[in-house]
Amino acid sequence: MRPDDPLIVQSDHAILVDVASPRYVEARDALLVFAELVKSPEHVHTYRITPLSIWNACAAGRAGSEIIGALEEYARFPVPDTIRRSVVDLASRYGRVRLLRSGDELLLETDEPALAEELARHRGFGALHGGRLDPTRFRIPVEVRGRVKQALVQAGHPAEDLAGYTPGERLPMQLRARTTGGHPFALRAYQDEAVAAFYAGGSTRGGSGVVVLPCGAGKTIVGLGCMASFEASTLVLTTSITAARQWIEEILDKTNLPADRVGEYSGHTKDIRPVTVATYNILTHRPAKNAPFTHLGLFDERDWGLIIYDEVHLLPAPVFQVTAGLQARRRLGLTATLVREDGREDDVFALIGPRRAEVPWKVLEREGWIARARCTEVRLPLPAEYRMEYATAEPRARFRVAAENPAKPEVVRRILDTHPGEPALVIGTYVEQLRMLGKALGAPVLTGSTSQTRREGLLARFRAGTLPVLVVSKVANFAIDLPDASLAVQVSGTFGSRQEEAQRLGRILRPKPGLNQAHFYTLVSRDTVEQEFALRRQMFLCEQGYEYRIEDVEPSGRANGRGPADR
């Protein structure tokens, strides 16, 4: 046993990392290359080795022996033999088949005739290839390039895609040294590294893949950096119209592209320009349930040199299907997490590409690039007159009764009073509750039905600091850029959704002047089903390493003395 070494490698492919170890930082940096971070609570972080994590490492040029070497270097106890074998086996699978271009055709080749035979008999791949050229080579129709890659991942032999990309329509552009507002602008070091990893000197080894950065770390800026590297027409896909417009604002603010080169393709506008920003919603829109998707043609409207998938962990299934046919285009996925709630991480790897860069949020927090967040769960009782309604409600309705606890506005007010001058978001799920809150707090309410003009006006006032409190519904979950929010009060959520929690917390993580401290409060009705769901969110935030406090308040708003350790 080497007690100073930080890794405990378990035979179930989990790797525990002791943060207190003197070698923690170097071990973490080594691990990030070939293992996925599962959770990072205060003392011991958990990583996991998966086929995808090993193939991601191989795509970045690491060999199986290097991975084993890193594990042995930092392991406290001997590395289990099963792990050695597993890593060597998985690593040996990457690159054994290669996808190459030969004139106008694509070829899949391997050095092993036996493997070629095995693949030829694989149900998925066997139905896709266009015939064998010789014992080790297959002809691949251009249009099934993505589906072939998916099938090979399923077969356990991911292809190294060296077939290259169509250059796309050229679009000269540069990042500005000063924004249009006159502020100095440059990529941060980690953003620059992410761009370089994706660009890979313009070679076929780059040009597709995913950059993983925490909320607030400037994923959009990485996207702009990649656009400027390739100088090609770009299609940007985002999660909402608001997010699309913020992309456009950022492009115009931080690159030298004029406004007439940038278009919006959404439910409101169908403006296709050399840089077009669209939403997943419009792409997956169809007039009837079984009708074809009428806007997927956007992918062929121009000779795109780069497609950017914002929040790639939310990529909808129809866009995956189209992306399978777009393998000749460069593809950049941006996300805060590679974990998809639908479990389609394999498809992200096969169709978008391997992970190109990832920076842990703790590193960014320490360097001041994102704010420190303190999470507090505030528990308050359900008023006696609502107890019977709660007790007799159907199980699903109970959650809503608890979530809409009428005592919450008073507590929200108290929280806001303890953070005077801090721009605050009050976030909830139920519009009626939000309207009541808006009234009680004298704050405007932004929901899905708020007109785009009013929405932009409210956001502009909030950014300018003339609007201290904004009540927002689920529309704020994704990609609304509210740079000055440092306080969020969550009054209701979607049954403890972890993804929602991450997104909402992300709203306040942009760096703050001064102490760089953000506060995230969640109001929960005590002894109700809402408290049970809150436990899931608590677990999630603790797994991420956030400090989590629990406080009890009584209707008067005073802490009642329970849980003194929490104050």
Place this chain on the structure above:
Amino acid sequence: MSTARPFLIEDMTALLLACSAEPTRLRKADRDFYARDRTRIAGAMRPLEGDLLALADFGLDVRLDHAWSMLSRLGFARIESDLSGAPVYTGTREGREWMELGDVMLHRVILDSLRPLMEDEVERIHGRSRKMAHGAIRAPRLGLFPFQRFGGYLGGAINAECERAAAEAFRWLVDKPPTPLDTLLEHAVAAHNPLADPQLQRRILLGYGVARDVSGLWLRILSDMILQYLVPLGALAVAWDDEGYPLIELTAAGRYLFGLDSDLPDPLAGLPDSVRIQADFHIVFLRPAPAAERALGRFSERLGTDVGTLFRITPESVRIAAAAGLTERTVLEALEATCIGGLPRNVKREIQGWMSSSRRLTARMALVIDCGDEETALRVAAEGGAKLRMIGSTVVEAPEGKLPAALLRKLAAAGLFVEEGVYEPWD
């Protein structure tokens, strides 16, 4: 290096936890667990180290039966009938009191019940009350003699003699390095054999039909003591020599059991920096710490063994612990004693909340008379006197669960005719 682990304590607590939250149904035919419950309970038991497994058949089934037997003999669990009359295995109040104890006392109560002492000595140590001065409960004295005891015409005195002689034999191990098991047994036969008395031998011959030389019987008694108590309670550590023969060594628990030490050391004291309790309720062992594993396993869900993420604290695991008798204090003390980096505040707060929301309720069979209207109910209650009481405006209960014939006659004489009815659910 020798291995000692009081796995019988672990097994007893695992079984008591399993049958306390929800009494475990038994098969009517043989009053044993159903296979699925056996599997479930055995799943909560920690596998044994190879050194111990090589010594005897300490398989999970055997360990489960042994734990059952010990809990039953100590009165910590018993077979009862549930409200439907089906047999169930359930923890008792005494069992819950035992579970409430800290790790050292939990162990000590069991060792105390085996200590080969004179009754007056037991009384002097334990006092007359069930609760001992140091807060532990007094368990019934089982003695060190194996399960099958001498009795009847032979007289129980032989048992006590055997216990004393065995204690002398095992005390001989004190301060010795790991000693071959056969060396100990040879010593016990030569120097401490209570069955060597010819008169006694003749009585045993008559009673047990064993061969004229009863030295084999003494060896068997000693072996049973070792396998039934001393190894499972961690009083003897086991190792193996180069030729594959077992070596044994007296541990701190053994020294206490045989009266060489006055108390058990706290196994959690001086624990190296090895256990981390995370804010996400997972407990990570950075190096093996069996004592901490034992302490934490009483109120958390096991995920692994030895090193790594071994436990997760959940509302369910804390609720089960509360049902088995653990208190907030016991749980938090165990966590604070084992976790080096400090107990996360949110974990402490949630455990306090889960514990404080647990309640112990009592269900009993009752007999109620549905009177139909308030006036009739008042008349019935008046006729019944102390034997009946109103529990609603139209319902009267016979708290003793029966209606004596005299009372039925009295009610009939008042024009109140009671007949047996069946439960009809509300609309």
